[in-house]
Amino acid sequence: MLVMVLGLFATTRGQFSLSRNYSGQTACLYVAEAAIADAIQELRQNAGWNAGFNGKPMQNSPGQYWVTFNTTGPPYSNLQSVNNMGNSAAAANYRSPTGVPARSVSLVVRARVGTTERVVEVILCRGGDLELNHAMLAEQGIAMQGDVLIDGIAGLSDATRVNANVHTNVSGALANTVTWSGLPTESALVDGRVTSTSTNPSAINMGAAVLGGSQYGVPPARFPSVDIPGTISSKSAAPAPAINMGGATLLPSGDYYVAGNLTVPGDLELNGANLYVNGDLTVVGSISGDGSVFVQDETTFSGDANITGLPDQGIALFSEGSVTLNGFDGNNYLSTLAATDPVLAADWANAQAVLADFDAHFKANTIATLGSGVDPARVTRVEMQKALTNFGGAPGHLGQSNLAGKLASQIALKPAGPTRDFMVKKFTWVSDMFKGGGTHYGGDSNAITQWQLTGNPGALLDSVADMNRVDLWGSVSTIYTRIGFDRLGTSYFQGAVYTNGDFTASNELVIVGGLMVRGGVSLNNGIQLTYVRDMFEPGGVFSNGGPIGVAAWMSR
Amino acid sequence: MIAFGVVAVAILAILLVFTRGLEWFVSSTDTTLASATGRQVLDEIRQRGPERLPAANLTFDGRAGNPKDVALDFPPDPYPVANDGTRNYTMVVRFSDVNPRLRSVLVEVYWNERSHVKLETYVARP
Numbered sequence: 001m002l003v004m005v006l007g008l009f010a011t012t013r014g015q016f017s018l019s020r021n022y023s024g025q026t027a028c029l030y031v032a033e034a035a036i037a038d039a040i041q042e043l044r045q046n047a048g049w050n051a052g053f054n055g056k057p058m059q060n061s062p063g064q065y066w067v068t069f070n071t072t073g074p075p076y077s078n079l080q081s082v083n084n085m086g087n088s089a090a091a092a093n094y095r096s097p098t099g100v101p102a103r104s105v106s107l108v109v110r111a112r113v114g115t116t117e118r119v120v121e122v123i124l125c126r127g128g129d130l131e132l133n134h135a136m137l138a139e140q141g142i143a144m145q146g147d148v149l150i151d152g153i154a155g156l157s158d159a160t161r162v163n164a165n166v167h168t169n170v171s172g173a174l175a176n177t178v179t180w181s182g183l184p185t186e187s188a189l190v191d192g193r194v195t196s197t198s199t200n201p202s203a204i205n206m207g208a209a210v211l212g213g214s215q216y217g218v219p220p221a222r223f224p225s226v227d228i229p230g231t232i233s234s235k236s237a238a239p240a241p242a243i244n245m246g247g248a249t250l251l252p253s254g255d256y257y258v259a260g261n262l263t264v265p266g267d268l269e270l271n272g273a274n275l276y277v278n279g280d281l282t283v284v285g286s287i288s289g290d291g292s293v294f295v296q297d298e299t300t301f302s303g304d305a306n307i308t309g310l311p312d313q314g315i316a317l318f319s320e321g322s323v324t325l326n327g328f329d330g331n332n333y334l335s336t337l338a339a340t341d342p343v344l345a346a347d348w349a350n351a352q353a354v355l356a357d358f359d360a361h362f363k364a365n366t367i368a369t370l371g372s373g374v375d376p377a378r379v380t381r382v383e384m385q386k387a388l389t390n391f392g393g394a395p396g397h398l399g400q401s402n403l404a405g406k407l408a409s410q411i412a413l414k415p416a417g418p419t420r421d422f423m424v425k426k427f428t429w430v431s432d433m434f435k436g437g438g439t440h441y442g443g444d445s446n447a448i449t450q451w452q453l454t455g456n457p458g459a460l461l462d463s464v465a466d467m468n469r470v471d472l473w474g475s476v477s478t479i480y481t482r483i484g485f486d487r488l489g490t491s492y493f494q495g496a497v498y499t500n501g502d503f504t505a506s507n508e509l510v511i512v513g514g515l516m517v518r519g520g521v522s523l524n525n526g527i528q529l530t531y532v533r534d535m536f537e538p539g540g541v542f543s544n545g546g547p548i549g550v551a552a553w554m555s556r
Numbered sequence: 557m558i559a560f561g562v563v564a565v566a567i568l569a570i571l572l573v574f575t576r577g578l579e580w581f582v583s584s585t586d587t588t589l590a591s592a593t594g595r596q597v598l599d600e601i602r603q604r605g606p607e608r609l610p611a612a613n614l615t616f617d618g619r620a621g622n623p624k625d626v627a628l629d630f631p632p633d634p635y636p637v638a639n640d641g642t643r644n645y646t647m648v649v650r651f652s653d654v655n656p657r658l659r660s661v662l663v664e665v666y667w668n669e670r671s672h673v674k675l676e677t678y679v680a681r682p
Contacts, residue, residue: 018584023591023673030598034660034678041657041680059652059660061676225606225680 024116031063031111032120036550039067039107040124043548044227045234047085066110079119082106085548101125103543104551121554127316127542129549130224132496132514135164135192135531137221140502140520142168144180147526148188148208155534156494156512157311159477163212164192164531169220175202178214192531197221223518226498226547228320232257232294235276248285251275261297267304270315274545280321284418288494289455292316292545298501300324302418303491303509305425308455309479311534314513314541315495322501322519328422329507329525330489337414344410348488351403354387355430355485358397362480367473371465378465385462388434404431423489430483432456437463448472478530482510487526496541513541586643587673590665593638593645594675598663600632601649606659606679609651613659616649619666643667657681 035053042049050069057064070080076094083105084091090098093106100106104125111118135150136142152164170177177196180188188208195218196203203216238257243249249264253272261279268275268283270291281295286304290313293299298321317323338345361380362370369377386396388404395401408427414420437444437459444463451457457479464472484490490508497503497511502519505511508526513535515521523529535541538551601609610630616622618636631649638645648664658678666672 020584020587023587026591026595027673027675030675030677033602034676037658037678037680038654041655044657058676059654060650060662061674063676220608222603222605 021116024113025118027061027063027113028111028116028118029120031058031061031065031113032109032118034058034063035065035067035109035111036107036120036122036124038065039105039109040548040550043083043085043105043124044231047548048083050081050083052081061113063111063113065112067107079108079110081108085125101538104128104538105548106554119556121556122550123538123552123554124548125538125543125551126548127536127540127546128538128551130226130498130516130536130542130546132516132536133165134167134221134514135529136166136515136517136521137223138168138503138515138517138519138521139170139223140168140518141170141174141176142166142178142521142523144188144208144523144527146182146524147186148180148182148190148523149528150189150531151191151528152531152533153474153478154532155311155474156309156313156478156532157472157474158534159474159481161191162531162533164190164529165195165212166190166192167195167218167221168197169223170196170198170203171220172198173200174198175200176205177203177216179205180208182208223516224549226318228294228318228500229296231318231545231547232276232278232296235274235294236278238276241273241275251291268301272544281319286491286493287315287317289313289315290544292318292542294545295319295321297321298324299499300326302422303327303493305422305491306429306457307479307482307492307494307510307512308451309457309475309494310452310455311475313455313494314532314535315493316541316544316546317495317497317499318546319497319499319501321499323497323499323503325493325497325503325505325509325511327491327505327507327509327526328419328489330419330423330426330491331487331508331526332489333419333423334489337411341410344407347403347407347410350398350400351388351407351430352485352488354384354397354400354403355483355488358384358388359481359483359485362477367465367468367470367476370461371468381461381465382436385434385436389431391436391439402431404428404434422491426488426491430488432458433460433480433483435459435462437466478512482512482528482530484508484510484528490526490528496535586645586667586671589638589640589643590645590667590673591675593634593647594663594665594673597632597635597647597649598661598675598677601661601663602677602679604632606681609659609661609679613652615651616647618646618648638665654678 052067055064078094082093082100084100091100093099109120150164152162154160168177177198190210193212194210194214196216197220199217204214235257238255241256248267250269251273255274257276262277264283267285268287270289273291275293277295280297281299283301287301288304299319365377369375383396387400390402390405404427412424437447441447444467447459447463492510494512496513498516500518503517504522506524510528512530635647646666650662652660662676
């Protein structure tokens, strides 16, 4: 009997220790997460922060936490953090010589509650918790009107299809939280799911093709928080940008601050720059390139005439106020011109016909057939190029030649205006895209290098196909399938929009990226939204100026 | 008589050991269930993000019958009380400022007047 009782005693004591340990480990985990939140706040104030924490006590419970940075180089301890936020190359930590990715922090936290300790390790980077699993995520209603296409790709250089989901967090039992309306000649297609948190069975009223199905009453999606006013005020010591009042404004790498409203009279191109505007931002032209823009109030800008398709490029736009993205309604403009100019009307119709044939031909073939010198598919492809751009006047597909170049020249003679200028740029871009690498750039590799350096995809299709550069075919596909043969007035925005207000996009726009909107969304008249999954992963579009967050938890 | 005394002491000792073991058994079960309950509430709070938390420094005391904030649906279920079929686990959720950028969230889960577990973490201010 004594043995039995002692056995019971030992067993229950062991179980008691296990449960105490579980409780202590759980408490330590939350203390460690508190330390991570504290470290993120320090890093948001000063990206070079490496002071760490030395037994910092929790406010209302007995826990403590430690963070110690290695500031002297090797050797690295497995309890040391490494701040690599300021470097564009990977750095060493105790794991490996490249254990800390570029522009990130390897944070090791030691947490203690009572006698229990726990070590937690994370990777922090800009945009780390801005993961976007939706093409469009909104807190309020989503209203779409006219032709709408929402699709998704894995990356700008990887055209693999991914779900392009649409969700609104509208709570309660509101009807019509996601709607589409259009004429009988117009259509909408969502290549993903459409969901709403509203419990009303009529919450989703699309009347359009939703390939992934729709569902109401789903839980609200987590909406990451970005302190836009705080971020802007923390950059008030940065220099003001030099705005070009007579053309495009190019901002090189660095931070720029504007104390009030800012109007940019032309295009705004960022080259690794971060622009902070403590007021309204109005860009008469487009915002393009690679960088971030923080705006305290309203943001208004226009689509670009071209899309680079470069995988490491994109704009991260954070706007505390509403965002308005305008296209140029170029199709309407061309229709007006064509009504009084039969030559232009014929060239426009022919250009649409050739581009429609090209779109079908491109999608029906592969890089192998389009690039093989003896394949009929390549011959047809080159004939189409001749029809669209200048190959010395030689006629090509449908007996046409240099249609895009001729349209650019004809439109340039029309009365001045922003839509005219946009359409000239657009047709010049289309003409460049269909040039030949050897004929126009002195070699296919020259054309590819130019695209990689400048984002100008001149002769990219011809060069990539002829050189059988399979690694670049995804980018070619991204660019060439978004010309919009039936909407040649389409303009583009490549990047992500995060706004605490509403978002409105109007008039023939292709948005390549994603939308995170705390207010409502309104998409009007010919909007295509292509969700790019890779853009929202660490090192993506938020890597320049996005808020710092947890990108990955490392096993310990 | 001596033998009787020895046997009595032995039985008493065995009963004491047995009782203590049973206390540990019950306590370990309560500690585990209370930790899991607190974890459920705290994870839900963290998952919601700072925007969906009360702006003010408040205490929701389930022991005193403090109701949820219905508009925010806060604190999340199973506040104020979880029950495993045999016992109530009553929660207290407290918010307080750590500094202008961080807030503390403390979840206490009681299974009797004195016995409870405490879980505390920090969340960023929106």
